[in-house]
Amino acid sequence: MKSSFVKSFSLVALAATFVFFTLSAVGGPPPNSTQEMYNRKCALCHGKDGNANTHDGKKYKVPSVRVAVKKYSEAAMIKVVEEGKGANMDSYSDELSPAQIKALVEYYRGLAKK
Numbered sequence: 001m002k003s004s005f006v007k008s009f010s011l012v013a014l015a016a017t018f019v020f021f022t023l024s025a026v027g028g029p030p031p032n033s034t035q036e037m038y039n040r041k042c043a044l045c046h047g048k049d050g051n052a053n054t055h056d057g058k059k060y061k062v063p064s065v066r067v068a069v070k071k072y073s074e075a076a077m078i079k080v081v082e083e084g085k086g087a088n089m090d091s092y093s094d095e096l097s098p099a100q101i102k103a104l105v106e107y108y109r110g111l112a113k114k
């Protein structure tokens with residue numbers, strides 16, 4: 001009786017340890033970081049490095065961030081993300097807060113310096 005309790009307890013402990021280590025191995029930046037949000041929502045077209053050197057980036061002729069920062073102020077970029085532009089740059093004001101949009105634009109502009 002007692003030993004079967006010990007047995008099942010250690011099985012549970014073993015399973016918990018396994019889950020814990022699997023989760024921590026996945027690791028990476030904390031979810032909801034601006035970088036993660038950018039990589040999830042924007043990198044498909046703009047590229048993780050901002051160069052738009054991706055399948056969709058080429059298909060939609062997305063300019064590289066290094067070119068874009070010369071043409072657009074931060075405020076102008078925020079406006080593009082809020083309202084969308086052309087046929088392929090969507091408006092994001094429904095799904096992102098103004099603070100998230102500002103953070104994404106700052107992160108995106110930062111890629112031009114790398």
Ligand code: HEC
Pocket residue numbers: 038041042043044045046056060061062063064065068072077078080081085086087088089090092104105108
């Ligand atoms: C489906 C492809 C696609 C996705 C996804 C996308 N964009 Fe764009 N984006 C474009 C295209 C195409 C343009 C150029 C529009 C034009 O100038 O006509 C653009 C333009 C921009 C611009 C204007 C300056 C520049 O770089 O040309 C900003 C800023 C921008 N996008 C930010 C974002 C952010 C932030 C996200 C994620 C929330 C995002 N985009 C997601 C396609 C995309």
